[in-house]
Amino acid sequence: MYRSQRHHNAAAVSAASPPACDKIADSATSATRQETATAATTARLQERLERLRQRRREYADNAEPHNAKVNLPQQANGHSAKSDAGRCSPVAHFEEAASTASTTPTTDAAAISLLQQAQAHHRRRLQEAPWLLYEEDERFSHGRRQAALEHQINAALTRGDRTRAVQLSEQAAADMAGRRAAVAALCQDAQLPALTMTSQSAQTTGKRKLFFLLIDGIGDVAVPALDDRTPLQAAHTPNMDRLAREGVNGLLDPVEPGLACGSDTAHLSLLGYDPRIYYRGRGAFESMGAGLDMIPGDIAFKSNFATMDRSSGIVLRRRADRNFEGLGPSLCKDLDGIKLPSFPEHTVAVKYATEHRCGVRVRGPKLTDRITGTDPLKDNLPLVHCEATEDSEEARLTSQLVNELSDCFYNALNDHPINRQRIQAGKPPANCILLRGCGSRIKVPTVEELHGMRSFMIAPTCIIAGLGATIGMDICVVPGATGDYHTNVMAKGVAAVDKLLSHDDLFDFAFVHIKAVDDAGHDRNLDYKIRFLQEIDVMLGHVLQRLQQYCADIEGGKVTVCVTGDHSTPVLYGDHSSEPVPVTVWRAGGMPVPADRVCAFDEQAAAFGCLGRFCGDQIMPLLKRMTAM
Known part of the structure; x- marks a missing residue:
């Protein structure tokens, strides 16, 4: 419809144009050259526009299932954050202006001018916010190819062909590295300076950062000794409740619903690595x-x-x-x-x-x-x-x-x-x-290659620290952080915020893992689980104060905060279970979307959050979008 409508309008414009025989007779050669140049320019812009429209269609087809599980709240103007993000897309701006040009009954020169303006606007938008290009191209290049590989890997595992699954997983890792080439190609197509996946972090350095607090074994079930409340409901956690009240909330299945996963597979999933592809045993970690x-x-x-x-x-x-x-x-x-x-x-x-x-x-x-x-x-x-x-x-x-x-x-x-x-x-x-x-040691893309963020991890437990080292995270050793009941929780929080907000600005993603709550669940020690939840909350209060001060001192400073767990470890079971864990996302420096109606951070309240219930592989895309908004 778009092409036929444009050709019809062009024909109408041509028919309506008054003849100027005297001028054409005087400069026939010049007119012919101008007409040829105009036609070439129009064809080139039309071809480029069609390519962008095709990419937009394929991107939308591949992105829809990816986002189906995470619904951001409605904004005041009645549009969802997701639709607003779509309208802010560079390709969407280009397409909107181009559609106006194609349906306006003006001269060819005016139509070309509008197309050129749209192209300039497209380029300017990407120069102002290059991570939008990265995000859009990431989904485009990760679409059919990666989905097909994952399907083949699952099929190979189902029929017991482990060798084939390993070959496919290595191919998937190679494709992941190929995203850089896809981004560079699109930049060249848009006549932009070379843009790599690390340019997202360069764009946000000193401005936008991410603080991820993971409480191991946080989830639980109703405990009769607590009047059928969970330990998280019974604990006094005003700072976590504040994040839930001012942020957005949901329930998270670390890997998939119904799976009582281990900490290693859960961390892989939460950090964006499919454990069905990359997991090769926890011994190496x-x-x-x-x-x-x-x-x-x-x-x-x-x-x-x-x-x-x-x-x-x-x-x-x-x-x-x-x-x-x-x-x-x-x-x-x-x-x-x-x-x-x-x-x-x-x-x-x-x-x-x-x-x-x-x-x-x-x-x-x-x-x-x-x-x-x-x-x-x-x-x-x-x-x-x-x-x-x-x-x-x-x-x-x-x-x-x-x-x-x-x-x-x-x-x-x-x-x-x-x-x-x-x-x-x-x-x-x-x-x-x-x-x-x-x-054995796995070969995977680093966090910076996968997410465009320079990251560090505080995780005194060896298995999580080894996992972080495998995926290229800087491992920060904190004195007093032991990974057990004797750990200094406050020291972890202070070290994390110091490193994240340091003047040398080396990192924009802090990942803090706390183990003691999980140990209490395994030991069926109800008092210890409540005690450490409250200690973590005190530490979180200090972290939030520092983050807010940073955002007040740095113009445009924004720090996204996520608090969740890697699995549930109910004290009644003494082991991991398949119950989902609560997750809350908040941003120091101002929330980009309205808060939902959740007022407390616990398993029951989170079920009413606007994020709904979703799988762990969705959390990093959500946090990156929140950080970039």
Whole structure:
């Protein structure tokens, strides 16, 4: 319709134009050249406009499912934030002006002038806000190609073809890196200076930042001892309630509804990495977080010091002692470099992590992570015999190595002086190491490549710190932050806000992880869960005060704040559950959208928020949009 209408108008204009034979006769050659140039200009602009319209259509087709789960509130003028964002789109402005030009019965020169004005407006909009171009092209390039790859990966996993799934995941990672080329090509097409994915952070440096507070295990269920309230409802959290009251709220399934996920897969999802594509076991994360370097071909385990009865092979306690900080480093030092008689070409490295945990890395030829672990997952069950999960020489060799390693660890620990002292003191010996979550290092785009934000992470737990290091986040070590009940919560908040708002302006994305609430859920300790929720709220109050002062001092300063969790750990269950977690998003320096009617931060109130219920992979796009608005 657009093309035919334009041709009809052009014909009408041509018919209505008065002849000027005398001028044409005097300058026939000049007129011919001008007509040719005008036609060429019109054709070029029409071709460009059609390309932009096609991109707009494909972008809309691919973006609709992406945004369907997150609905921003209605604004005062009656339009939703999503529709307003659409009208602010550079392509939308160009198309609107071009449509006006095509339907206005004027001369060809006037139509071309309007098209040129629209193009200039388009270029000016992108120069003022280049992240709009990045966001639009990100969705365009991530559309059909990435969706098709994800579908193929899921199909391969369903039929058990792990090798094919890995090949496709590597292809998906390569496509992710290809977004830079797509952005550069579109900039060249629009005659703009070269724009990379990092230019978004350059545009917002010192102005717009993101503070992400993740409370591990925050979600819970109704507790009879609290009059059927959750610990979050029972806790005194005025600062979290303030964010909920002034911001926008919802319920978040960290990976997908109905999945009781682990912290590692949840963090991958929340940070924009599909765990079905990138997750290869938590062992590599734990070991890297503990300080063990990983190279291609290595395998690593997230490991527990446990208590086992050798005569029966029963694991009596999966955690020999949660308060293991004084003994763990000594035991790990003695186990580091342990020899495997049947595998002289392989080396073993052991390093203490936190509490009862340690990282174990094996390096040598023909290793694979396609094996089971030795952890029975429950107390008073037999130690699991490691087996291959695929029919390959590497898997069979690796499973044999792991079983021998488990025996060697037991022999070294059972006669260790520390364990003899524990037995004499009536304490359970730490005579076994449970090898779990075998994994190899994954190759993924960094956070800066994926989101265009320079980020750092405060996460004293090794598994989360290792995950952050894997995806290119700067790991900030905070004195007093231990990742357990002894952690200094306030020190984490102070260090995070100092680093985020520092004068050198190196970072625009702070990610703060707090573990103690999850430990309380696992220990079924109701009082500790409430206590740490309240400690976190006090820390959050200090952070908000600093962020507001920054926005008042810096012209145009805006800091988006997100508070949520990675999963629920109800005190009644003592383990992770599939209940969604509350999420609230607020911005220091002024909210770009109206607040909803939620007045408290908890599991029930969040269900009435304007964000609705959505999956974890939607949170970073939402936060980036909020930060850019």
